[in-house]
Amino acid sequence: MNENPPSIVIGAGIVGLCTALYLQEAGRAVTLIDRLPPGEGTSLGNAGIISTGSVHPEAMPGIWKEIPHMLLQRLAPISVRPAYMPRLLPWFIRFLASSSTRRADASSVAINALASRALEYLQPLVDKAGAQDLLRQSGVIYVHETPAQFARAKLDCAYYERRGVDYELLDSAALAQQEPALRPGLAGGVLIRSAAHTLSPLALSQKLFALFIAQGGEFRQEEVTGFVSEGGRVRAVRSATELPCREVFVTAGAYSGALSKPLGSAVPLDTERGYHLHCAAPGVELVRPLLFGGRAFAATSMQDGLRLAGTVEFAGLKAPPSQRRAQVLGEQARDLFPGLNTEQGKPWMGYRPSMPDTVPVISASPHYDNVYFGFGHGHLGLTQGAVTGALLALLADAKPLPLDLGPYRIDRF
Numbered sequence: 530m531n532e533n534p535p536s537i538v539i540g541a542g543i544v545g546l547c548t549a550l551y552l553q554e555a556g557r558a559v560t561l562i563d564r565l566p567p568g569e570g571t572s573l574g575n576a577g578i579i580s581t582g583s584v585h586p587e588a589m590p591g592i593w594k595e596i597p598h599m600l601l602q603r604l605a606p607i608s609v610r611p612a613y614m615p616r617l618l619p620w621f622i623r624f625l626a627s628s629s630t631r632r633a634d635a636s637s638v639a640i641n642a643l644a645s646r647a648l649e650y651l652q653p654l655v656d657k658a659g660a661q662d663l664l665r666q667s668g669v670i671y672v673h674e675t676p677a678q679f680a681r682a683k684l685d686c687a688y689y690e691r692r693g694v695d696y697e698l699l700d701s702a703a704l705a706q707q708e709p710a711l712r713p714g715l716a717g718g719v720l721i722r723s724a725a726h727t728l729s730p731l732a733l734s735q736k737l738f739a740l741f742i743a744q745g746g747e748f749r750q751e752e753v754t755g756f757v758s759e760g761g762r763v764r765a766v767r768s769a770t771e772l773p774c775r776e777v778f779v780t781a782g783a784y785s786g787a788l789s790k791p792l793g794s795a796v797p798l799d800t801e802r803g804y805h806l807h808c809a810a811p812g813v814e815l816v817r818p819l820l821f822g823g824r825a826f827a828a829t830s831m832q833d834g835l836r837l838a839g840t841v842e843f844a845g846l847k848a849p850p851s852q853r854r855a856q857v858l859g860e861q862a863r864d865l866f867p868g869l870n871t872e873q874g875k876p877w878m879g880y881r882p883s884m885p886d887t888v889p890v891i892s893a894s895p896h897y898d899n900v901y902f903g904f905g906h907g908h909l910g911l912t913q914g915a916v917t918g919a920l921l922a923l924l925a926d927a928k929p930l931p932l933d934l935g936p937y938r939i940d941r942f
């Protein structure tokens with residue numbers, strides 16, 4: 530038997546990759562396991578935004594009043610498959626409970642504590658991986674189409690004020706000047722200058738993975754099916770064989786619930802399925818990513834075209850994708866960008882790993898001495914992946930942490 534087994538990281542999405550790299554930094558030998566090639570789960574298809582100014586939880590106060598409209602309008606940005614309703618209900622009740630003014634503010638603090646540190650922890654990995662050409666720091670704009678939406682957004686800027694996030698209100702003319710590709714006459718926008726984006730989420734993951742391998746990491750493309758434990762520790766991970774381990778990190782995105790449960794930690798993790806339509810020859814170029822809250826999608830110019838990414842569908846991990854939802858993104862965007870060509874846009878669907886309070890799990894196991902969890906980043910996994918990896922590595926070494934991990938505990942519900 531191997532006297533010095535490796536640390537095992539389950540899941541090679543952006544969170545697992547960053548965790549593996551920060552563990553290497555801490556001197557660990559690391560084995561990364563994924564049934565897919567690295568970066569080809571949900572991390573492949575996001576809008577590429579490193580949203581350093583994020584302060585708003587999904588469950589904002591008063592959200593319950595907006596849900597019927599969001600579900601029922603034409604080209605609805607949110608949908609629930611009827612057959613999935615009963616499974617979703619417990620998660621949804623917790624989601625609504627998280628939307629009280631007090632709890633939404635607590636979530637906002639927890640989200641922003643990670644988001645505001647995103648580049649501090651991602652940039653060193655990007656530099657070491659030689660991936661600087663994949664990162665741009667040109668900000669993002671939250672675009673508001675109607676005066677009513679913009680007035681509401683201005684009220685929500687109170688969250689930026691409380692968290693100390695620098696933002697700038699753009700009136701209709703300033704918005705048009707900043708982003709000439711938008712149709713004229715939109716009400717306004719909120720510019721967050723500190724935000725960044727990647728020109729290819731997949732290429733970024735692949736560069737990080739190449740660094741991991743170059744630093745001596747091992748990758749196994751296998752499915753993890755369980756654990757072997759003994760005396761309050763996990764001794765081995767079950768996949769194609771039994772792999773002895775020093776410690777285990779569960780960073781398996783939307784599938785983390787199924788792996789946490791046999792480790793004694795049942796979690797209210799569900800998936801907000803999201804779609805993208807990637808347009809290779811869009812005919813429009815954006816200065817920076819644009820987010821359309823009212824339509825629940827973002828548009829980002831990437832190295833190989835314009836990506837329209839977003840919408841929320843509650844339908845679990847098994848139902849097939851709805852091609853219609855990806856096509857709707859094209860319809861929505863054509864309404865905003867005159868001359869946009871979405872023909873031959875390539876559709877994609879992925880599984881956001883979502884906790885009801887919008888706060889990810891970054892936690893030691895309450896049951897096993899050598900098990901750690903990093904998942905549930907919902908809409909912000911690319912943003913929060915690197916800081917999560919760094920925190921997990923510090924946690925495993927019992928080193929001082931830059932922030933209190935109480936709000937991210939796995940047993941907080």
Ligand SMILES: Cc1cc2nc3c(=O)[nH]c(=O)nc-3n(C[C@H](O)[C@H](O)[C@H](O)COP(=O)(O)OP(=O)(O)OC[C@H]3O[C@@H](n4cnc5c(N)ncnc54)[C@H](O)[C@@H]3O)c2cc1C
Nearest residue numbers: 540542544570571572575576578753782803909910911912
């Ligand atoms: C449309 C859309 C747009 C988005 N836009 C943004 C954005 O602009 N900015 C942002 O910050 N975030 C965004 N997100 C969210 C972000 O993409 C996710 O939060 C993030 O990718 C989650 O990363 P992850 O590593 O946790 O999960 P994943 O990337 O899904 O990785 C988990 C991996 O675990 C593997 N796995 C699971 N179970 C097992 C098992 N039993 N055995 C072996 N392997 C296993 C899976 O194969 C997968 O590769 C967006 C998401 C979507 C869907």
